[in-house]
Amino acid sequence: MTDALFRNFIDSRFDEPSVTFDSVDPSTGAAWAKMPAASEADVDRAVEAAHRALHSDPWRRMTATARGKLLVKLGDLVATNAGRLAELETRDTGKIIRETRAQIAYVGDYYRYYGGLADKHEGAHVPIDKADLDVTIRREPIGVVAAVVPWNSQLFLSAVKLGPALAAGCTIVLKASEDGPAPLLAFAELVHEAGFPPGIVNILTGFGHDCGRRLTSHPLVSRVAFTGGPSTARAIVRNTAENLAYTTLELGGKSPVVVFADADLDSAANAVVAGIFAATGQSCVAGSRLLVERSVKDEFVGRLKRKAEAIRIGDPQDPATEMGPLATLRQRDWIEKVVAESLAAGGTLVTGGTRPAGSGFYYTPTIIDAGDSDLPCVREELFGPVLSVLAFDSEAQALALANDTPFGLASGVFTSNLGKAHRMARDIHAGVVWVNTYRAVSPLVPFGGYGLSGLGREGGLDAIRDYTRSKSVWINTSDEPIPDPFVMR
Numbered sequence: 001m002t003d004a005l006f007r008n009f010i011d012s013r014f015d016e017p018s019v020t021f022d023s024v025d026p027s028t029g030a031a032w033a034k035m036p037a038a039s040e041a042d043v044d045r046a047v048e049a050a051h052r053a054l055h056s057d058p059w060r061r062m063t064a065t066a067r068g069k070l071l072v073k074l075g076d077l078v079a080t081n082a083g084r085l086a087e088l089e090t091r092d093t094g095k096i097i098r099e100t101r102a103q104i105a106y107v108g109d110y111y112r113y114y115g116g117l118a119d120k121h122e123g124a125h126v127p128i129d130k131a132d133l134d135v136t137i138r139r140e141p142i143g144v145v146a147a148v149v150p151w152n153s154q155l156f157l158s159a160v161k162l163g164p165a166l167a168a169g170c171t172i173v174l175k176a177s178e179d180g181p182a183p184l185l186a187f188a189e190l191v192h193e194a195g196f197p198p199g200i201v202n203i204l205t206g207f208g209h210d211c212g213r214r215l216t217s218h219p220l221v222s223r224v225a226f227t228g229g230p231s232t233a234r235a236i237v238r239n240t241a242e243n244l245a246y247t248t249l250e251l252g253g254k255s256p257v258v259v260f261a262d263a264d265l266d267s268a269a270n271a272v273v274a275g276i277f278a279a280t281g282q283s284c285v286a287g288s289r290l291l292v293e294r295s296v297k298d299e300f301v302g303r304l305k306r307k308a309e310a311i312r313i314g315d316p317q318d319p320a321t322e323m324g325p326l327a328t329l330r331q332r333d334w335i336e337k338v339v340a341e342s343l344a345a346g347g348t349l350v351t352g353g354t355r356p357a358g359s360g361f362y363y364t365p366t367i368i369d370a371g372d373s374d375l376p377c378v379r380e381e382l383f384g385p386v387l388s389v390l391a392f393d394s395e396a397q398a399l400a401l402a403n404d405t406p407f408g409l410a411s412g413v414f415t416s417n418l419g420k421a422h423r424m425a426r427d428i429h430a431g432v433v434w435v436n437t438y439r440a441v442s443p444l445v446p447f448g449g450y451g452l453s454g455l456g457r458e459g460g461l462d463a464i465r466d467y468t469r470s471k472s473v474w475i476n477t478s479d480e481p482i483p484d485p486f487v488m489r
Contacts, residue, residue: 004182005465006038006181008046008203008205009191009201011045011404017034019205020034023035026326027394028359029329033092034204037178038175038211038474040208040210040302044218050145050171052199053197054244064488067119074190074196076103077194078107078187085100085104086188087189087317088182088183088186090175090324093180093327095279095327096206098316099278100405103153107155108157111159111162113444118167118168121168121468122386133476134474137470138472143472144220144221145170146223147162148224150177150227153283154177154180157312158174172200178204179327197280213235214360222385223385223467224236226248226249226396229420232307236249246466247455250458251409252284252407253407253410253430254429255275255286255288255289255411257271257400259293259296259300260417263416265296268300268393269300271414271438273434274439275287275412276290276386277311280363280384281385281386285409285439289402289405290388291392292390313362325363326384331384332355335363338376339377345375347373347377349368352386363385364385365385366386391441400429401431403427406451406452407452408452409431412475413436431450446458446459446463467481
């Protein structure tokens with residue numbers, strides 16, 4: 001039974017939806033809310049509002065310092081309302097409440113960080129090679145931004161787009177995933193409360209074939225920032241052939257975690273659990289490939305088995321729960337298919353691989369010993385709590401296995417040897433290398449991958465520049481007439 005109705009936020013108005021769809025609580029499998037299905041016409045209204053706001057007062061004349069203060073206020077509101085937003089995210093996606101509360105509270109720091117940077121990213125004066133010309137470089141907002149985010153960690157994945165975009169002076173249309181959009185549609189209330197002028201931030205949800213396609217191909221959109229899977233990314237790239245929008249893609253991964261025999265195995269085991277079983281493995285940086293030195297493989301996998309079987313699976317709203325359901329039924333179906341294929345191809349099931357009793361989209365923490373086989377679970381991004389284990393005998397073999405993937409988002413290295421840590425960090429083909437830790441983030445640090453893990457970076461100081469264009473301004477300082485008009489200066 002549905003008991004809540006959510007609305008799109010367009011031009012500072014919360015629209016009554018003409019078409020809705022049910023959103024499902026993954027812990028029960030039952031619909032709990034009605035979500036608005038934005039049409040192409042809704043997208044047009046949102047983009048036109050953002051375009052109008054970009055070129056109108058007060059935003060056009062607002063100082064960078066004033067924009068920064070709005071972002072800081074938004075960050076404070078997010079932190080203050082983290083509990084309410086967390087309950088919505090947990091209800092709509094199944095992510096456990098102990099993580100959503102902490103993560104959303106930290107999201108406030110991202111808006112504060114970019115609020116502080118708003119008036120600190122600067123242009124330049126160019127010491128030009130012409131004595132009578134003075135040249136400066138201005139950084140101006142790139143334009144209307146289309147931000148498209150998935151359901152997992154959506155407040156965080158929105159902040160790394162909205163924060164730098166608004167600091168740079170852009171306007172935004174944000175599309176929340178149709179799977180679990182409730183927290184972002186509620187976040188729109190905080191945008192409104194923070195006092196952003198009409199049209200600056202627009203938030204909606206809908207389906208890819210109409211809402212998403214129209215948004216990313218819209219002729220008034222100048223910048224697309226996408227987080228999601230490679231297949232959707234390819235569709236977005238095709239869409240942006242229509243508007244030639246500057247596009248960044250933060251995609252998934254098949255991240256390796258390399259554990260050497262000299263590592264602190266207790267600490268490494270906890271990190272592996274955090275990397276693959278936290279958030280039910282539904283993280284783009286999930287450490288889904290464990291590469292462990294053969295001499296300690298049996299001991300280490302035994303530790304992981306005991307930890308995996310002790311994980312408390314249950315109601316994601318219960319603070320004692322350590323692992324909740326998968327977000328969608330189709331995700332569980334996909335995981336079960338790949339696991340079955342991997343076991344049939346020679347993989348050994350160490351633990352898990354089953355559905356717990358009861359309702360909801362639950363799946364047990366699963367470990368598969370892949371032996372020396374190139375199994376589907378080693379290749380495919382499952383986006384779930386499935387760990388594939390491979391052994392190595394040398395540092396060179398560990399590096400080769402780590403890089404044996406078309407992805408390159410994150411990685412982990414566990415060793416007490418400083419030189420080995422530096423060599424692995426240098427040579428692993430991934431945008432993030434965690435050494436003796438895993439799954440740590442900060443607004444100060446850029447994030448992104450290699451290969452099929454995407455294009456571009458989010459977070460950090462330079463992210464604002466990706467939301468600006470450079471403009472060169474040439475001023476003739478001479479009182480003399482312009483010389484020969486037929487000779488280029």
